[in-house]
Amino acid sequence: MLHVYTGLGKGKTTAALGLALRAIGWRKKVLFVQLFKGRETGEKIMLEYLASQGFPISYIQAGTRHFISLEKPKPEEIEIVRRGIKQAFIKIKTFRPDIVVFDEINVALMYNVIDLRHAFELIDECKKMNAEIVFTGRYAPREIIDVADLVTEMVKVKHYFDKGIRARRGIEY
Secondary structure (H helix, E strand, O other), X not given: OEEEEXXXXXXXXXXXXXXXXXXXXXXXXXXXXXXXXXXXXXXXXXXHXXXXXOOOEEEEEEEEOOOOOOOOOXXXXXXXXXXXXXXXXXXXXXXXXXXXXXXXXXXXXXXXXXXXHHHHHHHHHHHHOOOEXXXXXXXXOHHHHHHOOEEEEOOOOOOHHHHXXXXXXXXXX
């Protein structure tokens, strides 16, 4: 199945992490690919710790310290994300995960960092192995929504960021 978590509200990555954690608990193999995010995060620390303890998780981080959010990505960010996608293709074939999470791939698609053809190649590669697939990020393209089996849109009703409160360690990252 292809899951899509999109929308302007908070919780897309968190939902994907919850699914990944549940799967790891049942000893399913999880590949978690974070695009555009390159800083130290709570999820990075925990996923790498779980892997070091023998849990079946592989984590790829493909981003710079500064998350692009709504800014156009810089050339170096584009190159890092594209390298991360190439790594993911290789890891899918060698690790053979049950679940693959592509965190912020919708943003990569929106900015044409990767094109839809590559996204569909990723989906096809995962489906060949009967892997569950998760795409997160704002602005999921209509073409991805149309082929998805589950689409959840996070809707922002109110957010403390609007009051100028910045991302907090352990809450947003």
